[in-house]
Amino acid sequence: MLWGLELDRRLRAAGSPVVSQLTHPGWVASNLTNMSDTRVMGMVHSVAQSVANRIGNDIDAGAAPTLYCIAEPIPPGSYVGIDGRFGVKGGPTLSGRTPNACDYDAAGRLWEFAETETGTTLSV
Numbered sequence: 125m126l127w128g129l130e131l132d133r134r135l136r137a138a139g140s141p142v143v144s145q146l147t148h149p150g151w152v153a154s155n156l157t158n159m160s161d162t163r164v165m166g167m168v169h170s171v172a173q174s175v176a177n178r179i180g181n182d183i184d185a186g187a188a189p190t191l192y193c194i195a196e197p198i199p200p201g202s203y204v205g206i207d208g209r210f211g212v213k214g215g216p217t218l219s220g221r222t223p224n225a226c227d228y229d230a231a232g233r234l235w236e237f238a239e240t241e242t243g244t245t246l247s248v
Contacts, residue, residue, distance in 0.1 A: 125203065125221060127238065130231035132201035134246075143200035145193035150206035150213055152186030153177045181206070181213050192216035 125146055132144035153176035189204040203221055208214025239245050
């Protein structure tokens with residue numbers, strides 16, 4: 125969330141027409157946990173898939189927060205999450221951020237750290 129906050133700040137400071145939005149799909153019943161052919165990881169995937177099928181969003185509902193950002197007139201830098209209990213299952217909603225996720229100083233430090241560690245610079 126801090127990286128997205130800093131990206132939004134930099135885009136606006138540069139006068140860019142590009143906006144940054146942050147989304148969280150909740151828990152989505154997808155094949156994302158199916159990352160290995162090992163027996164143990166196969167069992168982990170089966171358990172995770174079973175739970176997600178019962179309490180999570182399906183793939184279409186998981187895409188809804190991202191589509192909400194595209195279709196709705198929301199402010200740049202907004203965070204769209206899930207309106208259901210614990211943010212696990214439900215429809216998209218404009219969500220608030222915790223105070224830690226609004227810390228522009230920390231966001232700038234994270235950005236600088238990422239540039240240093242990756243040896244890259246993003247010019248906007």
